[in-house]
Amino acid sequence: MSVPYPTGTSGLESPLTVLYAVTPNDDEDLPFVPRALILSDVATVRLEMLGGGAAIDVPLQAGFNPIRPRRIHATGTDSVTIVAGY
Numbered sequence: 001m002s003v004p005y006p007t008g009t010s011g012l013e014s015p016l017t018v019l020y021a022v023t024p025n026d027d028e029d030l031p032f033v034p035r036a037l038i039l040s041d042v043a044t045v046r047l048e049m050l051g052g053g054a055a056i057d058v059p060l061q062a063g064f065n066p067i068r069p070r071r072i073h074a075t076g077t078d079s080v081t082i083v084a085g086y
Contacts, residue, residue, distance in 0.1 A: 016085035024074040024082070034084035037065045037072075045069075046076030 012035055022030065022037070024045075033050050041062045047069035048055050057076055060067070072082065 019083050019085045022072055022082040022084050024072045024077045026073050026075050029071045030069065030084060032084070032086055033068055033070055035066065035068060035086045036084070037067055037069070038063060038083040038085065039065065040081035043078035043080035044076070045078070045080075045082070046073040047071060048073075 016036060039060055039062055044057050044059050046055050046057050048071040050068045050070050055073055
């Protein structure tokens with residue numbers, strides 16, 4: 001596959017290049033901190049942010065959510081498909 005700008009680097013404003021399915025877990029951080037979460041439906045997601053702090057319930061929209069959590073909890077998260085991207 002050809003990359004249009006092979007010497008460039010991607011930043012937070014760049015398009016997502018990797019997606020992975022998220023399985024919420026109360027005890028483990030995500031394997032990578034995403035730049036965004038993509039949800040299949042409107043949902044409340046209990047998460048801990050990259051910057052620290054206690055877990056918090058956040059209402060998120062269906063589709064693209066530019067948010068950088070380090071952990072997504074199973075307890076307190078609605079049943080919804082979550083895809084993380086970076």
